[in-house]
Amino acid sequence: MRQEIRICGFGGQGIILAGVILGESATRAGLRAVQTQSYGPESRGGAARAEVIISDGEIDYPRVTKADIIVALSQPSFDKYAGDLAEGGVVIVDADLVDAEGARSQPFQSVAEEVGYKIVTNIVMLGYLGAFMDLVPADVFEATVLDNVPKGTEDLNRRALEAGRALFAKGGPA
Amino acid sequence: MSAFDYDRVIATIGIAEPFAQGDVACAYGALLGGCDFFGGYPITPATEVAETMARLLPRTGGTPIQMEDEIASLAAVIGAAWTGRRPMTATSGPGFSLMQEGIGYACMTETPCVIVNVQRSGPSTGQPTEPAQGDMLQARWGTHGDHELIVLAPASVQECLDLTRKAFNLAEEYRTPVLVMTDGEVGHMRESVRLPSREECEIIERRPPSTGAADHLPFGAAPGTSPEMAGFGTGYHTYVTGLTHTEKGLPTTDDAAAHQSLVKRQCEKISGNVEDLTHVEHNLQEGAEVGLVSFGISGRSAAGAVRQLRGQGVKVSHLRLLTVFPFPERVVCEFAESLDRVIVPEMNLGQMCHVVREALEGSARVERVSKIGGEIITPDEICRAVVEGGDPVRCEYGAGG
Numbered sequence: 001m002r003q004e005i006r007i008c009g010f011g012g013q014g015i016i017l018a019g020v021i022l023g024e025s026a027t028r029a030g031l032r033a034v035q036t037q038s039y040g041p042e043s044r045g046g047a048a049r050a051e052v053i054i055s056d057g058e059i060d061y062p063r064v065t066k067a068d069i070i071v072a073l074s075q076p077s078f079d080k081y082a083g084d085l086a087e088g089g090v091v092i093v094d095a096d097l098v099d100a101e102g103a104r105s106q107p108f109q110s111v112a113e114e115v116g117y118k119i120v121t122n123i124v125m126l127g128y129l130g131a132f133m134d135l136v137p138a139d140v141f142e143a144t145v146l147d148n149v150p151k152g153t154e155d156l157n158r159r160a161l162e163a164g165r166a167l168f169a170k171g172g173p174a
Numbered sequence: 175m176s177a178f179d180y181d182r183v184i185a186t187i188g189i190a191e192p193f194a195q196g197d198v199a200c201a202y203g204a205l206l207g208g209c210d211f212f213g214g215y216p217i218t219p220a221t222e223v224a225e226t227m228a229r230l231l232p233r234t235g236g237t238p239i240q241m242e243d244e245i246a247s248l249a250a251v252i253g254a255a256w257t258g259r260r261p262m263t264a265t266s267g268p269g270f271s272l273m274q275e276g277i278g279y280a281c282m283t284e285t286p287c288v289i290v291n292v293q294r295s296g297p298s299t300g301q302p303t304e305p306a307q308g309d310m311l312q313a314r315w316g317t318h319g320d321h322e323l324i325v326l327a328p329a330s331v332q333e334c335l336d337l338t339r340k341a342f343n344l345a346e347e348y349r350t351p352v353l354v355m356t357d358g359e360v361g362h363m364r365e366s367v368r369l370p371s372r373e374e375c376e377i378i379e380r381r382p383p384s385t386g387a388a389d390h391l392p393f394g395a396a397p398g399t400s401p402e403m404a405g406f407g408t409g410y411h412t413y414v415t416g417l418t419h420t421e422k423g424l425p426t427t428d429d430a431a432a433h434q435s436l437v438k439r440q441c442e443k444i445s446g447n448v449e450d451l452t453h454v455e456h457n458l459q460e461g462a463e464v465g466l467v468s469f470g471i472s473g474r475s476a477a478g479a480v481r482q483l484r485g486q487g488v489k490v491s492h493l494r495l496l497t498v499f500p501f502p503e504r505v506v507c508e509f510a511e512s513l514d515r516v517i518v519p520e521m522n523l524g525q526m527c528h529v530v531r532e533a534l535e536g537s538a539r540v541e542r543v544s545k546i547g548g549e550i551i552t553p554d555e556i557c558r559a560v561v562e563g564g565d566p567v568r569c570e571y572g573a574g575g
Binding site: 035037038060 | 303364365366552
């Protein structure tokens, strides 16, 4: 088993943190994972990309070659990074931010705003993605999220994660 | 100075199996190698080494200091070593260039120290956030004059920890700077890391003088060995200079015999121990006519290519160098004995391929897979070179990556 996941968006959206949490949660579930990242010199804006390889064996090449899952939280990053999808691969985008035909389009950002703050859009997305991938037990996934967010924001992030899971449970437009 | 305390370091790291960046793992490896001084200056993509050392080192009784630049950083590290510390600095391309003078000074004064270079794309300020392997020959030859030093190349987060830890022991054993040549990809990559056991964390201590102060020769040692080292403040007269010096450490700049014996001894203490210093990983296949010689992050691309090629029934062997210098010439030659072609993938326009070709002296054709610009080499690019032929070592700079 080798799962290749790419998460992209613009700098400041927590793209890399989302990749870190996804990778770390897999290692906590007894799998192997490598998380890599690319970004420009700017700390806000620009295109950010995190890649996660999850495997039950040793991981040699640490980057995505053909993505099993691509998540895009901005139009420019979708245009730039959604190319190399594996056959049968899945694209997941934010319905509010990305126009992509054939993708699983979900309102991550507006759900985040309902939860409280736009800043937890990445965690809403992770709730959805974690449920969709179903590789890591929900409690392990949640613990990984809470260990990686700033102290004092646990409740907000827990609600964001729940809201993301609910989006997946609800199904919604495929 | 504080004695190495394994339990205290493990408690300070605080996580049993961290999912950590390569840079952070270098810092963990330093702490587990007994590092008690860090002098540095922040630079992408090496800053996380300094940040982690700044955060953790005081809690293990050590001292981190941010200097005004990289020249001063290495100067502080060298000074710290002479007060008995096990010191480290970390930097990237532009800072590494500034450190070249200090590296030569550390070679000439036989100062144990560890320098991590998280290589980024150059020359000059280049592409700060993009990885490269463009400093490999600078690591070997960047400082002027005849010298040898030890250069290691980790390919994973685990190896960032393991090789940095090991670097501290090598620095003391051989009284030399040891360079840990990682890169922006490995430095910022996260993987889970196993922390070594107490038994694995053996500390090779500096050898103090075995004679009284009156008889101590601070730079006197048998050919091919390094001298015992008396730190400042230990009651021994110690004069430390970058000028050619006598066994007493005093400058002697017009004595050919003194220069020859000093510099040859310093070179041979490294080159003469190449077998002990060699650390490689073999993945051989019976009947293969093509082999890959790799190091660092490109070794992971090569491993991916080997997996793909063998899946398609193409025979290929792989040798990955963890010790890059002193160059393991005998091992590389033996690896190439039954091969027609040896391909060196590296994230530069051809550096280690020259060293490999020199070692093989025509016994196998040496080709390269070169890539610059920030993306690591893909397994497909190496597979193509294996099947269709790589670029010649003597390169014409085409339009490709």
